[in-house]
Amino acid sequence: MFEFFKLNRQILGMNCRNLEYIRPFNRSRAKKLADNKLLSKKILKKNNISVPKLLAKISSLQELENFNWQSLPESFALKPNRGFGGEGILVVYGKKKDINDTWIKADRTLISIEDLKTHIRNILDGSFSLSGTPDIAFFEERLQLLKLFKPYCYKGIPDIRVIVFNKVPLMAMLRLPTKASSGKANLQQGAIGVGIDIATGTTTTAVLGKNKMIDYIPGTRLLLSGIKIPYWNDILKLSVRAQEISNLGFLGADIAIDKINGPTIIELNARPGLSIQIANLSGLKRRLEKVKDLKIKTIEKGVRVGKDLFGGEIEEELEEISGRRVIGTVEKVKLIGKDGQEIEVEAKIDTGAYSTSIDVELAKQLGFEDVLNYFSTLDLPKDFSREEVKQIEEDLRKKYIGQHSDLADITAVYSSHGVSIRPKISLKIILDNIEIFTQVNITERKELNKEMIIGKKNLGKFLIDVNK
Amino acid sequence: MQTSPIIDFFLHQGVPFETVILILMLPIIATFIAFLRQVVGIKAFGIYAPLIVTFAFLATNGLKYGIAIFVTVIFTGMLMRFVLKPFRLLYLPRVALMLTAVAILILGVLVIGGEFRRTGLAAVSIFPILIMITIVEKFVAVQIEKGDLAAIKLAIETLIISIVGFFIASSHTLINFLALYPWIVLLTIPINIMLGKWTGLRVSEYFRFHKIMKNL
Numbered sequence: 001m002f003e004f005f006k007l008n009r010q011i012l013g014m015n016c017r018n019l020e021y022i023r024p025f026n027r028s029r030a031k032k033l034a035d036n037k038l039l040s041k042k043i044l045k046k047n048n049i050s051v052p053k054l055l056a057k058i059s060s061l062q063e064l065e066n067f068n069w070q071s072l073p074e075s076f077a078l079k080p081n082r083g084f085g086g087e088g089i090l091v092v093y094g095k096k097k098d099i100n101d102t103w104i105k106a107d108r109t110l111i112s113i114e115d116l117k118t119h120i121r122n123i124l125d126g127s128f129s130l131s132g133t134p135d136i137a138f139f140e141e142r143l144q145l146l147k148l149f150k151p152y153c154y155k156g157i158p159d160i161r162v163i164v165f166n167k168v169p170l171m172a173m174l175r176l177p178t179k180a181s182s183g184k185a186n187l188q189q190g191a192i193g194v195g196i197d198i199a200t201g202t203t204t205t206a207v208l209g210k211n212k213m214i215d216y217i218p219g220t221r222l223l224l225s226g227i228k229i230p231y232w233n234d235i236l237k238l239s240v241r242a243q244e245i246s247n248l249g250f251l252g253a254d255i256a257i258d259k260i261n262g263p264t265i266i267e268l269n270a271r272p273g274l275s276i277q278i279a280n281l282s283g284l285k286r287r288l289e290k291v292k293d294l295k296i297k298t299i300e301k302g303v304r305v306g307k308d309l310f311g312g313e314i315e316e317e318l319e320e321i322s323g324r325r326v327i328g329t330v331e332k333v334k335l336i337g338k339d340g341q342e343i344e345v346e347a348k349i350d351t352g353a354y355s356t357s358i359d360v361e362l363a364k365q366l367g368f369e370d371v372l373n374y375f376s377t378l379d380l381p382k383d384f385s386r387e388e389v390k391q392i393e394e395d396l397r398k399k400y401i402g403q404h405s406d407l408a409d410i411t412a413v414y415s416s417h418g419v420s421i422r423p424k425i426s427l428k429i430i431l432d433n434i435e436i437f438t439q440v441n442i443t444e445r446k447e448l449n450k451e452m453i454i455g456k457k458n459l460g461k462f463l464i465d466v467n468k
Numbered sequence: 469m470q471t472s473p474i475i476d477f478f479l480h481q482g483v484p485f486e487t488v489i490l491i492l493m494l495p496i497i498a499t500f501i502a503f504l505r506q507v508v509g510i511k512a513f514g515i516y517a518p519l520i521v522t523f524a525f526l527a528t529n530g531l532k533y534g535i536a537i538f539v540t541v542i543f544t545g546m547l548m549r550f551v552l553k554p555f556r557l558l559y560l561p562r563v564a565l566m567l568t569a570v571a572i573l574i575l576g577v578l579v580i581g582g583e584f585r586r587t588g589l590a591a592v593s594i595f596p597i598l599i600m601i602t603i604v605e606k607f608v609a610v611q612i613e614k615g616d617l618a619a620i621k622l623a624i625e626t627l628i629i630s631i632v633g634f635f636i637a638s639s640h641t642l643i644n645f646l647a648l649y650p651w652i653v654l655l656t657i658p659i660n661i662m663l664g665k666w667t668g669l670r671v672s673e674y675f676r677f678h679k680i681m682k683n684l
Contacts, residue, residue, distance in 0.1 A: 004674060011677045013669040015506055020667055087613065118556050127559040127612065188614065213679060278676075281683040 010283030012274060017250075021165070021288065025249025026270045033246055034270040038081050038138060040246065047245050049238065050264040052077070057138035064120055069101060069113050072139060078119065080128040081136040086184040088128030090119055091142060091156070106155040143266075144259035148230065151222055154179045159256040160196070160229065162239035163272055163284065165249065166294060167302035169236045170287045170310060172196040173279040174203055174229065178218070187275045192217070194224050195280030199311020200465070201232025207279045235263045236303045242268060244299070325432050326463045333452060334430040338367030338406070345451050347431075349464055353455035356429075356438060357413070357422070359445035362452065368425055371406035372442065375423040389419055396421070408439050429454075434461055471647045485647075490526065492646050492653050493637045497522055499656040499663075500636060501629060506663045509672025512626040513606040521603065521626060522633035524596035531634055533581075533592055535627070537600050540577050542623045544570045545607040546616065559612075563605050570601050 012021075026034075033040050041051045055076055058064050074095045080088040092103035092111060101113045122128070123137040149158050156177030163170045173193045180190030187193050187209060194206040206224040208214045216222055229235065239253040242265055252272025258264045277284055287310055296302045333347040335358070343365055363372060378400060381392055389412045396410045409424035422441040429436050431454065438458050445451055471479070478488050501518050504510040512518045525534035548566045557565070574597060603626075610619040636642065646652065669677075 007674060007677060007681050008669050011669060011673070011680060013667070013673045014509075015670065016667040019665070084613065122556070122558060125558045125560075211676065211679070274673075277680060281680050283677075283680060 007283075010286050011277060012284035012288065014274065016285065017271075017274065021250040022271055025165075026251075027247065030247040030249075031270040034248060034251075034268040035082055037079065037083075037267065038136065040268050041140075044242065044245060044265055044268075047241075049241065049245070050258070050261045052143055052258075052264060052266060053141040055139040055141060057081075057136055058120055058124070059136040061121070061124060064117060064124070069116075073141070074103075075142040076139045077142050078116065078123075078137060078139055080123040081138060082129040082133075083123075083135075084129070086186045086189065088119075088123055089184070090116075093142070143256050143264060146230070146257050146259055148227075149176075149257075151220075152176050152217060152224075152227070154181075156181075156184060157256050159185050159254045159266060160235055161193075161269075161272065161276060162236065162253045162255065163276060164239050164243045164251045164253060165288055166291045167240050167243060167296040167299070168291045168294065168309070169198060169239055169303060169306040170291065171276055171280055171282070171284055172198060172236075173276045174227070176217075178208075180209070187273065187279075192224070193275060193279035194227070195276075195282070196229060197311050198236070199307040201229040201235070203227040203229070205279065205281050207275065210275060211278065213278075213281075229257075231257060231263050233303065236306065237299050238263050238265065240299045240302045324461055324463045325434065326465050327432050329464065329466055330450070331431060331454075333454070335362070335366060335452075336428040336430070337365070341365075341367065347452035347454050348450040349459065349462075350453040351456055351459065351464065353453055355411070355413070355455045355457050356440040357443050357445070357453055357455070358427075358440050359448075359451040360442055361446070363425070363442045366427070368406055368442070371404050371423060371425060374404045375407065380421050384419075386419070392421075411441055413441060413443070429458070431458075432462070469644065469647060472650050474650055475647055489643055489646060490523065490637075492650055493642075494519070494523075495653050495656045496642075497633045497637055499659055500633060502660060502663050504629060506666050507668075507670060509670030510625050510629060511622055512629050513603070513610065513622055517603055517606050518626045518629040518633065520599050521630040522637060524599045525630055525634040526637055527596040528592045531631065534596065534600075534634075535631070536577065537574060537592070537597060538603070538627055538630075540573055541570050541600050541604055542607060542620070544573050545604045545611070546620070549608070549611055549616065563608055566604050566608060567601060570604050574601065 033043065038054070038057065041054060044051050055073070056067070056071060058067060075093050076091075078090040078092075083089065090105070090111075092105055094104045096102040096104055096110055099110070103111050103116075105111050120137045123135050126133050126135050129135050143157050145153065145157050152158065154177055158174055158176045160172060160174050162172045173195055175185040175187065176192040176194065177185045178191055185191050187207070190209045192206055192208050192214070195204040196202070197204055203225050206214050208218065215224060217224060235255050235257075238255060239251070242253045243249075243251045246268050248268065248270055250270075250272070252269035253265060254267040254269065255263050256266050274284070290309060291305070294305065296305065327349060329349050330346055331349055332344055335343045335345065337343060343362070345362065358366075360372065363369075378396075380396070384392055393410065393412050400410060401407060406425055407423055408426045410421065411424055412419050412421050420443065422443050424439045424441045427438060427440050429438065429440075436458050445453075475485075475488060479485060498515060498519055501512070501515050505512075505515070521534075521538060525531055528534040528537070545566060548569050551569075552562055552565060578592075607619055607623060610622055
């Protein structure tokens with residue numbers, strides 16, 4: 001019984017969605033925009049958002065009779081303007097070579113102009129809009145499938161559903177078309193929904209159709225978890241941007257990744273379905289409540305809040321297993337200076353370097369000006385070959401170490417500029433809450449992007465995620 | 469039978485008792501259907517279809533004939549979908565064709581009923597039959613939107629709700645109670661306001677989402 005209460009607090013149900021989120025946050029004007037594919041396409045495009053290109057539209061029988069079929073490209077998608085649930089969409093993949101005016105559908109069957117005309121007449125008649133009101137048919141370009149997704153899809157193109165509320169992306173899932181869904185990406189029709197970790201864009205758990213949890217694509221050994229969605233950050237930003245433009249407070253944005261144009265919005269949804277919760281094995285209600293009172297001004301902030309609040313489970317899991325922390329390629333680092341002063345800088349995590357180095361200016365701020373001055377008075381060899389480096393290093397160490405209390409070591413560092421001789425100091429650095437005592441070398445990094453790089457030597461306790 | 473003064477007044481004005489009771493039943497059955505939708509999660513074809521089918525059942529002589537007609541209608545709807553598919557007809561002509569088929573089949577059922585001396589079936593008045601035939605349009609609309617399986621599921625739900633509704637509306641206890649206290653019908657107003665504000669999970673959603681429970 002108690003568990004039922006828990007479910008009630010966390011899961012967003014139909015009643016709650018309609019009454020507390022759709023009604024107050026999705027105004028009828030915004031809903032009209034979302035339900036009208038042509039209009040939303042136009043408005044998104046006006047705001048410089050990538051949408052599938054409109055090829056032509058047909059809004060009356062007369063236009064249908066006069067339509068120039070030669071203007072259509074080899075592949076396209078034919079859609080009803082007010083269709084729902086993916087019904088009435090017809091996709092052709094190519095033109096039949098030896099027969100005139102005949103195209104090939106996803107299942108390799110042929111489709112003639114007459115067939116297309118019948119389909120369009122049905123659309124115009126309103127067969128695919130439930131209210132039965134007359135509709136408009138339109139042609140749009142067919143998106144190109146990304147190579148990454150090819151093995152996972154049965155025909156069709158996968159898309160990513162992102163739920164956005166109050167400018168924060170709350171939950172996302174990848175929808176993969178299957179044979180049962182006849183190439184469409186709708187869960188109701190039997191597609192696969194794969195939950196996505198908001199922070200990293202990595203897939204987690206998967207549901208087939210409405211309620212069946214699966215690990216692999218049925219009939220294959222293709223694991224559904226751990227797929228890295230490319231352009232993840234862009235996708236999140238795009239979804240928040242779509243919310244700004246559409247004014248839908250509670251939005252389900254459907255985004256596909258086109259081979260050429262990257263993330264592309266294919267549809268806006270004013271009444272997003274609830275199955276995304278099953279795909280993610282997590283509830284939306286709590287997330288909605290957490291975000292409700294926030295005041296978020298920029299898209300970047302919204303994306304960051306979403307990632308911080310609702311992502312990271314995978315990462316923590318990984319950290320638990322490996323006992324190592326996961327860090328990104330740029331991390332905030334705290335440096336403890338000579339007299340205990342703390343300076344926080346952004347450091348580049350560089351697995352191409354062996355040791356850690358900091359900029360001269362930074363070293364001075366940390367209280368190492370004196371040792372730098374001392375080092376500059378030293379008589380350092382200028383021209384030497386690679387073979388000599390070892391010997392020179394040894395000589396310098398013998399000669400100068402111990403002469404100045406802060407000079408911990410002298411080292412020759414290979415970099416893209418050649419070999420340079422640098423002083424080393426002992427320093428305490430704090431990276432991701434882990435204290436590291438180490439020797440760092442000092443060099444001129446003024447022209448470089450970051451004042452500090454952290455090399456392999458100090459990264460043993462970490463795993464590096466290049467997407468972070 | 470004891471009746472409340474207001475009912476007496478209606479009767480005095482010449483309104484038949486059955487009519488008064490049926491009209492008073494309407495909000496109760498409607499509220500019952502709303503409750504099933506919002507709290508239990510049984511969808512059916514909206515509120516109108518199960519309501520009207522309930523009353524069609526009440527108007528046929530005996531539940532079994534009503535169910536027979538309903539099943540015939542739905543069965544024909546399914547059958548015609550497959551028959552008409554290759555013709556690719558537009559929506560309204562397609563529904564009209566379905567109605568034609570249903571009408572012919574119902575006529576057949578009535579004749580067969582007569583053959584087996586099931587005079588009750590043949591004696592069913594025409595209006596409940598017409599009402600149930602119109603259900604076919606709802607059925608077709610759902611078929612197009614959500615597919616055959618969903619349409620059949622909703623049809624079965626509609627049938628079940630209507631049968632339960634039939635038993636509620638024909639319960640003698642309730643009829644006597646209504647005759648005595650007709651004002652009780654006004655109670656459906658606050659109940660519906662409460663239902664309209666109900667944001668909890670539906671019973672069906674507990675089943676739908678139970679897999680998440682282990683993960684929370």
